[in-house]
Amino acid sequence: NGIVLNEPSVVAIRTHGNQKSVVAVGTKAKRMLGRTPGNIAAIRPMKDGVIADFSVCEKMLQYFINKVHENSFLQPSPRVLICVPCKSTQVERRAIRESALGAGAREVFLIEEPMAAAIGAGLPVEEARGSMVVDIGGGTTEIALISLNGVVYAESVRV
Structure with missing residues (x-):
């Protein structure tokens, strides 16, 4: 879409x-x-790809969810896909998930940033051959080797 x-x-x-x-x-x-x-x-509210201010991040996500659904008559309760850095910890990932749920998401799916970039670029992520992705973002730059629908190896540099 x-x-x-x-x-x-x-x-x-x-x-x-x-x-x-x-x-x-x-x-x-x-x-x-x-x-x-x-x-x-x-x-x-996000620093280096992770939440720096939980309550402000939740309000920001709530605003984004409402903006996407501003022409809807019903209260939005979307399924949300959020990209996370490869090297983010389980605690950081849980904070992102909880923030999105608190903002009104019905379900939250997390995907590693290089995998999302590879899918967006149309790379053959499901094949048994490797694809290298360099994702230069605002807070982190990630280099990843992707094969068989997964990140085989990744390095992340916070900039």
Whole structure:
């Protein structure tokens, strides 16, 4: 179906005393980076491919889910596929899954970033021959060897 949503992982937060509220998410929040007044901070809730701020990440995912379903009459409860770095720990993966479920996802599937890149590029991931993928992302660069529907070997460099 093509690209459903293309938004940066940025959230603008207004602080008023001990209260925090979301001002903007995605492109609108990215435009605010470095240009906000003292009580508003534009932050990236994901760092190096993993969650840095759980509650803000959950609000960001909730916004994205609602934006994709904004023309729907029903409360959205989608199945969500999220890419994770190859070297992410089980704890980091659980945090990502819990954040998406808390944001309203019905089911959450995790896929390693190089595998998603290989599938997107149309590489023969199911065959018994290897395909090398270099995925240069915003927080991590991953190099992976993919064969038989799995990542055989991977290295990840946080940049």
